[in-house]
Amino acid sequence: MLMSSEKEEDLDVIPEDSSLLTLRIRKKTIERREETIIVDRACRQETLTYEMESHATGKRPDDPTDLIEEGELLLTLNIFYPVIFQKHKDHKPYQTVLVLGSQKLTELRDSISCVSDLQIGGEFSCQPDQAPEHISKDLYKSAFFYFEGIFYNDKRYPECRDLSRTIIEWSESHDRGYENLQSVKMEDYVFNDLSLKIGFPYLYCHQGNCEHIIIVTDIRLIHHDDCLDRNLYPLLVKKHWLCTRKCFVCKMYTARWVTNRDSLAPEDPCFFCDVCFRMLHYDAEGNKLGEFLAYPYVDPGIFN
Template identity: 40%
Template sequence: MDTIYNIPKSETVSFRKFLDEFVNELKGTEFPKNDEDVQRLIGMQSKNSEYEKVKSSTSLEMLDSPDDVRVAPYVPGVNEFKRKTAKQNLTNDARLNSLQKLIKEKEASAGSPFIKTRESFKQVHKPVSPENHNLQPYSDVVVSIRFYRPKTDTPLKRRTYPTFSEEFQCLGSNFLSELRDKISCVCNKRRFFELSNNPRVENPEKLSDPGFFFIENTFYNDMRNPTNADYSEVIREWSAKKAKGYEKLRFQTRSMEETRFIDLEVSLGFPQLYQHHGNCEHLFIFSYVELLSKHTCLVRELYPLLKSVNTYNAKFCHMCGKREYAYVVKNSKRQLHDPAYLCSVCFISFHYVNGKKVDEFNAYRLVSYKEKLDDHESYTVEHLEVFDEIEDDLDDEDEPSPSKMIKNEAETAMK
C-alpha cells in the first residue's frame, strides 16, 4: 500500500494497550461528583462564603455577553446560513462582464446532479435520550474508520484518486463482522450477470457472501456462512510462490466474526483493504481513536455508528441525468461512456426496438426487475409490455407480468 499510494506507514497502535494505560492512570484519580467534593479537593471545607465567591467568579455564565458576535458551529452538509448567489451579490455599480458570464454559467447548470459544492459530505446525527444510555464513559475505545473508493485507471489513461465514501465509529468491543454488515455497496444485494438478451430475468439470490478485511498483513475472512470461500487463499499462494521480493512474507488469517477491534494493532492513517463480491474493493483507514466519553454516543445498539456519508455516492443516469441508474452497460459502441450507467427508461428505449436488442453490448442490472426502478413507471411500463408479449412461455399463465404488476400498484395508489 505504501508503494501504491505513496503514504508513509507510521508505528502501529494497540487499541487494547491504549485503553489499559488510560484506565491505570484513572485508578489513582478522584473525580468530584458534587460541590462538596470540589470544596474538599481545593481545601475550602469550612469556608463556605469564600467558596461561593470563587464559584460565582468562575461560572461559565461570566463568559457570555449580549454584545458577543454570534458564532454558528459549522457542520459539513448541514448549514443554516444560506449562501448568497452570484446574482444576489451583484450590485448596480458592478455589472462586470466576468460576473455576467458567471451568472449565465450557473443558471445553465442549475439543478444538474453532477455539480459539486464545497460541502461534499454530510454528518449523520442520531439524537438519543439519556434514558437509553447503556454504556459507561471510559469503559471502551471508539475507533473512527473512513472508507474510500480506490483510484482507478480510465480507458483514456486518466487516473482517478481515492474518493471518500462513508465514515463509521466502532466500539472496541464490536466484531469486525458487525462493521461489514453496515458497509454500503451496490454489490450487497444480489449477484450480477449478463442479461442484455433478456432484461426481464431476475438476478440470482446470494447463497454465499465471502469477503475479507486485510489489516496489517492479516486477512480477516467472513466465515459465518459455511459455503463462503476463502478469498485470501489464492493471494497467499501467489505471494508465497510468484511474488518477487515477498517470498519471506507470511500472511496470517483469522475470522472477522471472532475478532474485535480492541484486539487490533494498526497504523493510523495507513490504507487497508476490504474486498468482497470477487474483485469489489473498498479502501479504508483507521483515522482516529478516542476513549468513550459522555460526549460520544452511549447507546451500544447503535454501533457501528454511521457518522458521515458522501453526498455523491448515488450516481445518476449518463443519458438523462435525472434519475438514479439501474443498469450498467459495457462494450457498447453506441454509448459515450464505458461502462455507462443508465436508468431503466433510457436503457430500454435506447437499446431495444420492439423488444429486440439493438447492436452488441453487455448489460447488468443492479436492482430487482419487479422493483420500481424510477419515478417514471408509466413510460417504463409501455416498453416493458413489449417483453411481456414476446415472453409467452411463462411457467404459470395466470402469473401477472412485471409491467402489469407495476401498473396494478400504480392504479391502487391512485385510488
C-alpha cells in the same frame, strides 16, 4: 449514408440565432441545469455531512441494557473507494465510521456499503423483465480484513472461501519479506483484540478483488456527548456525495441499464434510465429492436 464533419459537433451547444421554439426551450433548460448543479453539489455535501454528524450526537438508548459503558473504546475509521474504481481512487474517504472496541470485525464488514455487492450478473437484452435471483453479495460472501500481518477472513457461511490463502502461499513461495502471515476467522475477534496503528493503511477485500483502503484516524474513550446507543454502531458519520450518472436520452433520471454493441446508441457503452431504455429498444409488444447487449447498472451514487 451520413457524412460526418471533421470537427465533431457538440449537441449541447444551441445556436444563438435559432428560430425553433424547442431549441430555445432546451437552451434555457441546459443553462438552468448547469446553475443548479454548481450550487447543489457543494450544498448537498455540506448539508449531508452536517446532518450525519449531528443526527446521533448525545443519543441515549430506550433500553438501559443498550447503554454503552464508561471506558469503552471508540475508533474512527476512514474507508476509501475501491482501488478498481479509477474515477474515485484519489478522492477523499467515501465513508467515515465509528466502531466500538467491543464490536466484532464482522459488524464493521456488514456495515460497509459498496456498489460491488449490488451488482447483478447476466445479460438481459432478450428478457429485461426477468427478475435476477441474486445480487453478488448473496453469491460471493467471502471477504477479509488485513491488519498487521493477519488476515481476518469471514467464515460465517459454508460457502465462504479463504481469500487470503493465495496471498499467503504466494508470499511463502519465495523470500518476499512477508514472514509469518496468518489467517484467522473474522467472527472470532473484536477490535479490542487488535494491535493497530493510527494513520496506517489497512485493507478490506470482498467480491474477490474489490479492495478498500481502511485507515484508523482516531482511538479514544467514549464521551458522554457521543452517541451512547450500542445498537447504532458501527455509526456512519460522514459520506462522500457523488453525482449520479444520468440517462443518455432524457438527461434527468439515474441510469439503470448499460448497453454494449448497441445499434441504436451513439456510444459504447451507453447508459439509460429504465423508461428510455424500454422505449428505445423494444416495441409495444416487448419485442427487441436492433442488436445490443443489456446489463443492469448500479450507480455508485445510490448510497447518497
